Amino acid sequence: MSLTTLLIQAMATLGGLGLVIGIMLIAASRVFKVETNPLVEEVVEVLPGANCGACGFAGCADFAERVVEENAPLDGCPVGGFETAKEIGGILGQDVSEAExxxxxxxxxxxxxxxxxxxxxxxxxxxxxxxxxxxxxxxxxxxxxxxxxxxxxxxxxxxxxxxxxxxxxxxxxxxxxxxxxxxxxxxxxFAKDSEKVHVQCNSHDKGKAVKAVCEIGCIGCKICEKNCPEDAIKVTKFLAEIDQDKCTACGICVEKCPQNCIEMR
Missing domain, CATH: 3.30.70.20 (Alpha-Beta Plaits)
Structure with a gap:
Protein backbone atom coordinates (compact mmCIF):
# COMPACT_ATOMS: atom_id res chain seq x y z
CA MET A 1 0.00 0.00 0.00
CA SER A 2 1.43 3.36 -1.01
CA LEU A 3 2.07 6.25 1.36
CA THR A 4 -0.51 8.36 -0.45
CA THR A 5 -3.20 5.72 0.10
CA LEU A 6 -2.35 5.56 3.81
CA LEU A 7 -2.61 9.32 4.15
CA ILE A 8 -5.98 9.36 2.39
CA GLN A 9 -7.31 6.60 4.64
CA ALA A 10 -6.03 8.39 7.79
CA MET A 11 -7.61 11.67 6.74
CA ALA A 12 -10.88 9.94 5.94
CA THR A 13 -10.85 8.20 9.31
CA LEU A 14 -10.15 11.46 11.17
CA GLY A 15 -12.77 13.30 9.17
CA GLY A 16 -15.35 10.62 9.87
CA LEU A 17 -14.49 10.65 13.57
CA GLY A 18 -14.80 14.41 13.69
CA LEU A 19 -18.18 14.25 11.99
CA VAL A 20 -19.45 11.66 14.47
CA ILE A 21 -18.20 13.70 17.48
CA GLY A 22 -19.79 16.85 16.04
CA ILE A 23 -23.15 15.10 15.64
CA MET A 24 -22.91 13.78 19.19
CA LEU A 25 -22.13 17.26 20.57
CA ILE A 26 -25.07 18.79 18.72
CA ALA A 27 -27.38 16.07 20.01
CA ALA A 28 -26.05 16.51 23.56
CA SER A 29 -26.50 20.27 23.44
CA ARG A 30 -30.14 19.80 22.46
CA VAL A 31 -30.81 17.12 25.04
CA PHE A 32 -29.15 18.95 27.91
CA LYS A 33 -30.06 22.49 26.89
CA VAL A 34 -31.07 24.66 29.83
CA GLU A 35 -33.97 26.92 28.99
CA THR A 36 -33.37 30.51 30.09
CA ASN A 37 -36.02 33.08 30.78
CA PRO A 38 -35.81 35.72 28.02
CA LEU A 39 -36.53 38.39 30.66
CA VAL A 40 -33.25 37.50 32.38
CA GLU A 41 -31.36 38.23 29.18
CA GLU A 42 -33.19 41.56 28.81
CA VAL A 43 -32.26 42.57 32.36
CA VAL A 44 -28.62 41.59 31.78
CA GLU A 45 -28.55 43.90 28.76
CA VAL A 46 -29.46 46.98 30.82
CA LEU A 47 -27.04 46.24 33.67
CA PRO A 48 -23.64 48.03 33.67
CA GLY A 49 -21.68 44.79 33.40
CA ALA A 50 -19.26 45.65 36.19
CA ASN A 51 -19.70 42.23 37.84
CA CYS A 52 -18.47 43.85 41.05
CA GLY A 53 -20.72 41.85 43.40
CA ALA A 54 -21.94 44.98 45.18
CA CYS A 55 -25.52 43.76 44.69
CA GLY A 56 -24.71 40.79 46.90
CA PHE A 57 -24.76 38.25 44.09
CA ALA A 58 -22.07 36.53 42.02
CA GLY A 59 -22.30 38.99 39.13
CA CYS A 60 -24.67 40.80 36.78
CA ALA A 61 -26.11 37.59 35.26
CA ASP A 62 -26.78 36.12 38.70
CA PHE A 63 -28.39 39.36 39.86
CA ALA A 64 -30.60 39.47 36.75
CA GLU A 65 -31.77 35.90 37.37
CA ARG A 66 -32.57 36.65 41.01
CA VAL A 67 -34.48 39.80 40.08
CA VAL A 68 -36.63 37.98 37.53
CA GLU A 69 -37.18 34.69 39.31
CA GLU A 70 -36.64 35.28 43.04
CA ASN A 71 -37.89 38.83 43.63
CA ALA A 72 -34.52 40.42 44.39
CA PRO A 73 -34.90 44.23 44.68
CA LEU A 74 -35.09 46.03 41.35
CA ASP A 75 -32.80 48.75 42.70
CA GLY A 76 -30.27 46.23 43.99
CA CYS A 77 -27.54 47.35 41.56
CA PRO A 78 -25.86 50.38 43.18
CA VAL A 79 -23.58 50.89 40.19
CA GLY A 80 -26.44 51.29 37.74
CA GLY A 81 -28.40 53.46 40.14
CA PHE A 82 -31.96 54.65 39.66
CA GLU A 83 -31.85 54.78 35.86
CA THR A 84 -30.95 51.09 35.65
CA ALA A 85 -33.59 50.22 38.25
CA LYS A 86 -36.16 52.12 36.20
CA GLU A 87 -35.21 50.18 33.04
CA ILE A 88 -35.50 46.89 34.91
CA GLY A 89 -38.88 47.98 36.21
CA GLY A 90 -39.97 48.70 32.64
CA ILE A 91 -38.93 45.22 31.54
CA LEU A 92 -40.80 43.55 34.40
CA GLY A 93 -43.77 45.91 34.37
CA GLN A 94 -43.13 47.29 37.86
CA ASP A 95 -42.93 50.84 39.18
CA VAL A 96 -39.69 51.95 40.83
CA SER A 97 -39.37 54.94 43.16
CA GLU A 98 -36.05 56.71 43.53
CA ALA A 99 -34.37 56.31 46.92
CA GLU A 100 -32.09 58.94 48.37
CA PHE A 190 -23.05 54.75 54.28
CA ALA A 191 -24.59 58.16 54.91
CA LYS A 192 -27.31 60.07 53.07
CA ASP A 193 -26.77 63.63 51.84
CA SER A 194 -29.71 64.76 53.97
CA GLU A 195 -27.89 63.54 57.10
CA LYS A 196 -25.95 66.71 57.82
CA VAL A 197 -24.43 66.04 61.26
CA HIS A 198 -21.89 63.30 61.96
CA VAL A 199 -19.50 62.28 64.72
CA GLN A 200 -16.06 62.02 63.16
CA CYS A 201 -14.72 59.43 65.55
CA ASN A 202 -14.88 55.67 65.99
CA SER A 203 -13.07 55.27 69.32
CA HIS A 204 -14.55 53.60 72.39
CA ASP A 205 -11.59 54.43 74.60
CA LYS A 206 -12.05 56.58 77.68
CA GLY A 207 -11.56 60.31 77.33
CA LYS A 208 -8.12 60.46 78.92
CA ALA A 209 -6.77 57.77 76.60
CA VAL A 210 -8.27 59.48 73.55
CA LYS A 211 -6.83 62.91 74.37
CA ALA A 212 -3.40 61.35 74.84
CA VAL A 213 -3.25 60.24 71.20
CA CYS A 214 -5.72 62.32 69.16
CA GLU A 215 -6.44 66.05 68.94
CA ILE A 216 -10.00 65.59 67.71
CA GLY A 217 -11.32 62.28 69.11
CA CYS A 218 -14.57 61.89 71.04
CA ILE A 219 -13.94 61.75 74.80
CA GLY A 220 -17.46 60.66 75.79
CA CYS A 221 -18.06 63.80 77.86
CA LYS A 222 -21.82 63.81 77.05
CA ILE A 223 -21.90 67.59 76.53
CA CYS A 224 -23.49 67.03 73.12
CA GLU A 225 -26.03 64.63 74.58
CA LYS A 226 -27.05 67.06 77.33
CA ASN A 227 -27.41 70.02 74.98
CA CYS A 228 -29.30 68.34 72.11
CA PRO A 229 -32.89 69.72 72.15
CA GLU A 230 -34.17 66.77 70.10
CA ASP A 231 -32.64 64.02 72.28
CA ALA A 232 -30.92 62.82 69.09
CA ILE A 233 -27.51 62.08 70.62
CA LYS A 234 -26.55 59.29 72.98
CA VAL A 235 -23.12 58.45 74.31
CA THR A 236 -22.56 54.70 74.33
CA LYS A 237 -19.27 53.19 75.44
CA PHE A 238 -17.59 56.62 75.47
CA LEU A 239 -18.64 57.44 71.90
CA ALA A 240 -21.39 59.84 70.80
CA GLU A 241 -23.90 58.47 68.30
CA ILE A 242 -26.49 60.51 66.40
CA ASP A 243 -30.01 59.30 65.65
CA GLN A 244 -30.43 60.73 62.15
CA ASP A 245 -34.21 60.32 62.28
CA LYS A 246 -34.37 62.74 65.22
CA CYS A 247 -31.58 65.14 64.24
CA THR A 248 -32.73 68.50 62.85
CA ALA A 249 -29.20 69.78 62.10
CA CYS A 250 -29.61 72.68 64.52
CA GLY A 251 -25.83 72.72 65.03
CA ILE A 252 -25.84 73.01 68.84
CA CYS A 253 -23.81 69.82 69.29
CA VAL A 254 -21.26 71.04 66.75
CA GLU A 255 -20.89 74.30 68.67
CA LYS A 256 -20.70 72.68 72.11
CA CYS A 257 -18.29 69.79 71.37
CA PRO A 258 -14.99 70.60 73.14
CA GLN A 259 -13.06 68.29 70.81
CA ASN A 260 -14.54 69.62 67.55
CA CYS A 261 -15.23 66.05 66.48
CA ILE A 262 -18.84 66.63 65.37
CA GLU A 263 -19.17 67.87 61.81
CA MET A 264 -21.90 69.86 60.12
CA ARG A 265 -21.59 69.31 56.37
Whole structure:
Protein backbone atom coordinates (compact mmCIF):
# COMPACT_ATOMS: atom_id res chain seq x y z
CA MET A 1 0.00 0.00 0.00
CA SER A 2 1.43 3.36 -1.01
CA LEU A 3 2.07 6.25 1.36
CA THR A 4 -0.51 8.36 -0.45
CA THR A 5 -3.20 5.72 0.10
CA LEU A 6 -2.35 5.56 3.81
CA LEU A 7 -2.61 9.32 4.15
CA ILE A 8 -5.98 9.36 2.39
CA GLN A 9 -7.31 6.60 4.64
CA ALA A 10 -6.03 8.39 7.79
CA MET A 11 -7.61 11.67 6.74
CA ALA A 12 -10.88 9.94 5.94
CA THR A 13 -10.85 8.20 9.31
CA LEU A 14 -10.15 11.46 11.17
CA GLY A 15 -12.77 13.30 9.17
CA GLY A 16 -15.35 10.62 9.87
CA LEU A 17 -14.49 10.65 13.57
CA GLY A 18 -14.80 14.41 13.69
CA LEU A 19 -18.18 14.25 11.99
CA VAL A 20 -19.45 11.66 14.47
CA ILE A 21 -18.20 13.70 17.48
CA GLY A 22 -19.79 16.85 16.04
CA ILE A 23 -23.15 15.10 15.64
CA MET A 24 -22.91 13.78 19.19
CA LEU A 25 -22.13 17.26 20.57
CA ILE A 26 -25.07 18.79 18.72
CA ALA A 27 -27.38 16.07 20.01
CA ALA A 28 -26.05 16.51 23.56
CA SER A 29 -26.50 20.27 23.44
CA ARG A 30 -30.14 19.80 22.46
CA VAL A 31 -30.81 17.12 25.04
CA PHE A 32 -29.15 18.95 27.91
CA LYS A 33 -30.06 22.49 26.89
CA VAL A 34 -31.07 24.66 29.83
CA GLU A 35 -33.97 26.92 28.99
CA THR A 36 -33.37 30.51 30.09
CA ASN A 37 -36.02 33.08 30.78
CA PRO A 38 -35.81 35.72 28.02
CA LEU A 39 -36.53 38.39 30.66
CA VAL A 40 -33.25 37.50 32.38
CA GLU A 41 -31.36 38.23 29.18
CA GLU A 42 -33.19 41.56 28.81
CA VAL A 43 -32.26 42.57 32.36
CA VAL A 44 -28.62 41.59 31.78
CA GLU A 45 -28.55 43.90 28.76
CA VAL A 46 -29.46 46.98 30.82
CA LEU A 47 -27.04 46.24 33.67
CA PRO A 48 -23.64 48.03 33.67
CA GLY A 49 -21.68 44.79 33.40
CA ALA A 50 -19.26 45.65 36.19
CA ASN A 51 -19.70 42.23 37.84
CA CYS A 52 -18.47 43.85 41.05
CA GLY A 53 -20.72 41.85 43.40
CA ALA A 54 -21.94 44.98 45.18
CA CYS A 55 -25.52 43.76 44.69
CA GLY A 56 -24.71 40.79 46.90
CA PHE A 57 -24.76 38.25 44.09
CA ALA A 58 -22.07 36.53 42.02
CA GLY A 59 -22.30 38.99 39.13
CA CYS A 60 -24.67 40.80 36.78
CA ALA A 61 -26.11 37.59 35.26
CA ASP A 62 -26.78 36.12 38.70
CA PHE A 63 -28.39 39.36 39.86
CA ALA A 64 -30.60 39.47 36.75
CA GLU A 65 -31.77 35.90 37.37
CA ARG A 66 -32.57 36.65 41.01
CA VAL A 67 -34.48 39.80 40.08
CA VAL A 68 -36.63 37.98 37.53
CA GLU A 69 -37.18 34.69 39.31
CA GLU A 70 -36.64 35.28 43.04
CA ASN A 71 -37.89 38.83 43.63
CA ALA A 72 -34.52 40.42 44.39
CA PRO A 73 -34.90 44.23 44.68
CA LEU A 74 -35.09 46.03 41.35
CA ASP A 75 -32.80 48.75 42.70
CA GLY A 76 -30.27 46.23 43.99
CA CYS A 77 -27.54 47.35 41.56
CA PRO A 78 -25.86 50.38 43.18
CA VAL A 79 -23.58 50.89 40.19
CA GLY A 80 -26.44 51.29 37.74
CA GLY A 81 -28.40 53.46 40.14
CA PHE A 82 -31.96 54.65 39.66
CA GLU A 83 -31.85 54.78 35.86
CA THR A 84 -30.95 51.09 35.65
CA ALA A 85 -33.59 50.22 38.25
CA LYS A 86 -36.16 52.12 36.20
CA GLU A 87 -35.21 50.18 33.04
CA ILE A 88 -35.50 46.89 34.91
CA GLY A 89 -38.88 47.98 36.21
CA GLY A 90 -39.97 48.70 32.64
CA ILE A 91 -38.93 45.22 31.54
CA LEU A 92 -40.80 43.55 34.40
CA GLY A 93 -43.77 45.91 34.37
CA GLN A 94 -43.13 47.29 37.86
CA ASP A 95 -42.93 50.84 39.18
CA VAL A 96 -39.69 51.95 40.83
CA SER A 97 -39.37 54.94 43.16
CA GLU A 98 -36.05 56.71 43.53
CA ALA A 99 -34.37 56.31 46.92
CA GLU A 100 -32.09 58.94 48.37
CA UNK A 101 -28.49 58.48 47.34
CA UNK A 102 -26.01 57.21 49.92
CA UNK A 103 -22.25 57.63 49.90
CA UNK A 104 -19.41 56.23 52.03
CA UNK A 105 -18.67 58.51 54.98
CA UNK A 106 -15.49 58.38 57.06
CA UNK A 107 -16.20 58.37 60.81
CA UNK A 108 -12.63 59.25 61.71
CA UNK A 109 -10.80 62.53 61.38
CA UNK A 110 -7.60 61.43 63.11
CA UNK A 111 -5.11 61.08 60.28
CA UNK A 112 -2.20 63.42 60.97
CA UNK A 113 -4.04 64.66 64.10
CA UNK A 114 -3.49 61.23 65.68
CA UNK A 115 -0.02 60.28 66.89
CA UNK A 116 1.89 57.32 65.50
CA UNK A 117 3.21 54.70 67.91
CA UNK A 118 6.00 53.66 65.56
CA UNK A 119 7.25 54.15 61.99
CA UNK A 120 5.70 51.46 59.85
CA UNK A 121 7.67 50.06 56.94
CA UNK A 122 5.93 47.32 54.99
CA UNK A 123 3.01 46.50 52.70
CA UNK A 124 0.74 49.47 52.03
CA UNK A 125 -2.37 47.77 53.33
CA UNK A 126 -4.51 48.61 56.35
CA UNK A 127 -5.05 44.98 57.31
CA UNK A 128 -1.31 44.32 57.21
CA UNK A 129 -0.69 47.32 59.46
CA UNK A 130 -3.34 46.24 61.97
CA UNK A 131 -1.84 42.76 62.17
CA UNK A 132 1.33 44.40 63.44
CA UNK A 133 0.59 45.29 67.09
CA UNK A 134 -2.94 46.57 66.23
CA UNK A 135 -1.59 49.21 63.87
CA UNK A 136 0.84 52.10 63.95
CA UNK A 137 -1.71 54.71 65.08
CA UNK A 138 -2.11 55.68 68.70
CA UNK A 139 -5.83 54.96 68.29
CA UNK A 140 -6.67 51.35 67.47
CA UNK A 141 -10.15 52.32 66.24
CA UNK A 142 -9.16 54.89 63.63
CA UNK A 143 -8.31 54.95 59.95
CA UNK A 144 -4.90 53.46 59.16
CA UNK A 145 -4.69 55.50 55.95
CA UNK A 146 -2.89 52.79 53.96
CA UNK A 147 -5.32 52.75 51.05
CA UNK A 148 -7.11 49.41 51.31
CA UNK A 149 -10.35 51.21 50.45
CA UNK A 150 -8.65 52.91 47.49
CA UNK A 151 -7.68 49.58 45.97
CA UNK A 152 -11.10 48.07 46.70
CA UNK A 153 -12.87 50.78 44.68
CA UNK A 154 -13.31 49.72 41.03
CA UNK A 155 -14.24 53.27 40.00
CA UNK A 156 -11.18 55.23 41.23
CA UNK A 157 -13.49 57.29 43.47
CA UNK A 158 -11.23 57.30 46.55
CA UNK A 159 -7.86 58.94 47.13
CA UNK A 160 -5.69 59.34 50.24
CA UNK A 161 -5.11 63.00 51.06
CA UNK A 162 -2.21 64.79 52.71
CA UNK A 163 -3.98 64.26 56.04
CA UNK A 164 -3.58 60.47 55.49
CA UNK A 165 -7.34 60.01 55.28
CA UNK A 166 -9.46 58.74 52.36
CA UNK A 167 -11.47 61.24 50.35
CA UNK A 168 -14.53 60.07 48.38
CA UNK A 169 -15.31 61.74 45.05
CA UNK A 170 -19.12 61.64 44.83
CA UNK A 171 -19.02 62.31 41.09
CA UNK A 172 -17.19 59.01 40.57
CA UNK A 173 -18.63 56.96 43.46
CA UNK A 174 -21.29 54.39 42.56
CA UNK A 175 -22.18 53.56 46.18
CA UNK A 176 -21.27 49.93 45.64
CA UNK A 177 -20.03 49.57 49.23
CA UNK A 178 -16.90 47.58 48.36
CA UNK A 179 -14.72 50.08 50.22
CA UNK A 180 -16.89 49.69 53.33
CA UNK A 181 -16.54 45.92 53.18
CA UNK A 182 -12.78 46.15 52.68
CA UNK A 183 -12.08 48.49 55.63
CA UNK A 184 -10.69 46.37 58.49
CA UNK A 185 -11.51 48.97 61.17
CA UNK A 186 -15.09 49.71 60.05
CA UNK A 187 -14.47 53.45 59.86
CA UNK A 188 -16.42 53.79 56.61
CA UNK A 189 -20.22 53.78 56.63
CA PHE A 190 -23.05 54.75 54.28
CA ALA A 191 -24.59 58.16 54.91
CA LYS A 192 -27.31 60.07 53.07
CA ASP A 193 -26.77 63.63 51.84
CA SER A 194 -29.71 64.76 53.97
CA GLU A 195 -27.89 63.54 57.10
CA LYS A 196 -25.95 66.71 57.82
CA VAL A 197 -24.43 66.04 61.26
CA HIS A 198 -21.89 63.30 61.96
CA VAL A 199 -19.50 62.28 64.72
CA GLN A 200 -16.06 62.02 63.16
CA CYS A 201 -14.72 59.43 65.55
CA ASN A 202 -14.88 55.67 65.99
CA SER A 203 -13.07 55.27 69.32
CA HIS A 204 -14.55 53.60 72.39
CA ASP A 205 -11.59 54.43 74.60
CA LYS A 206 -12.05 56.58 77.68
CA GLY A 207 -11.56 60.31 77.33
CA LYS A 208 -8.12 60.46 78.92
CA ALA A 209 -6.77 57.77 76.60
CA VAL A 210 -8.27 59.48 73.55
CA LYS A 211 -6.83 62.91 74.37
CA ALA A 212 -3.40 61.35 74.84
CA VAL A 213 -3.25 60.24 71.20
CA CYS A 214 -5.72 62.32 69.16
CA GLU A 215 -6.44 66.05 68.94
CA ILE A 216 -10.00 65.59 67.71
CA GLY A 217 -11.32 62.28 69.11
CA CYS A 218 -14.57 61.89 71.04
CA ILE A 219 -13.94 61.75 74.80
CA GLY A 220 -17.46 60.66 75.79
CA CYS A 221 -18.06 63.80 77.86
CA LYS A 222 -21.82 63.81 77.05
CA ILE A 223 -21.90 67.59 76.53
CA CYS A 224 -23.49 67.03 73.12
CA GLU A 225 -26.03 64.63 74.58
CA LYS A 226 -27.05 67.06 77.33
CA ASN A 227 -27.41 70.02 74.98
CA CYS A 228 -29.30 68.34 72.11
CA PRO A 229 -32.89 69.72 72.15
CA GLU A 230 -34.17 66.77 70.10
CA ASP A 231 -32.64 64.02 72.28
CA ALA A 232 -30.92 62.82 69.09
CA ILE A 233 -27.51 62.08 70.62
CA LYS A 234 -26.55 59.29 72.98
CA VAL A 235 -23.12 58.45 74.31
CA THR A 236 -22.56 54.70 74.33
CA LYS A 237 -19.27 53.19 75.44
CA PHE A 238 -17.59 56.62 75.47
CA LEU A 239 -18.64 57.44 71.90
CA ALA A 240 -21.39 59.84 70.80
CA GLU A 241 -23.90 58.47 68.30
CA ILE A 242 -26.49 60.51 66.40
CA ASP A 243 -30.01 59.30 65.65
CA GLN A 244 -30.43 60.73 62.15
CA ASP A 245 -34.21 60.32 62.28
CA LYS A 246 -34.37 62.74 65.22
CA CYS A 247 -31.58 65.14 64.24
CA THR A 248 -32.73 68.50 62.85
CA ALA A 249 -29.20 69.78 62.10
CA CYS A 250 -29.61 72.68 64.52
CA GLY A 251 -25.83 72.72 65.03
CA ILE A 252 -25.84 73.01 68.84
CA CYS A 253 -23.81 69.82 69.29
CA VAL A 254 -21.26 71.04 66.75
CA GLU A 255 -20.89 74.30 68.67
CA LYS A 256 -20.70 72.68 72.11
CA CYS A 257 -18.29 69.79 71.37
CA PRO A 258 -14.99 70.60 73.14
CA GLN A 259 -13.06 68.29 70.81
CA ASN A 260 -14.54 69.62 67.55
CA CYS A 261 -15.23 66.05 66.48
CA ILE A 262 -18.84 66.63 65.37
CA GLU A 263 -19.17 67.87 61.81
CA MET A 264 -21.90 69.86 60.12
CA ARG A 265 -21.59 69.31 56.37
Missing amino acids: KEYPYLRCNGGTKCVDRFDYVGIEDCTAVIMLSDGEKGCNYGCMGRGTCVRACPFDAITIGDDRLPDVNKNLCKSCGLCIEACPNDVLM
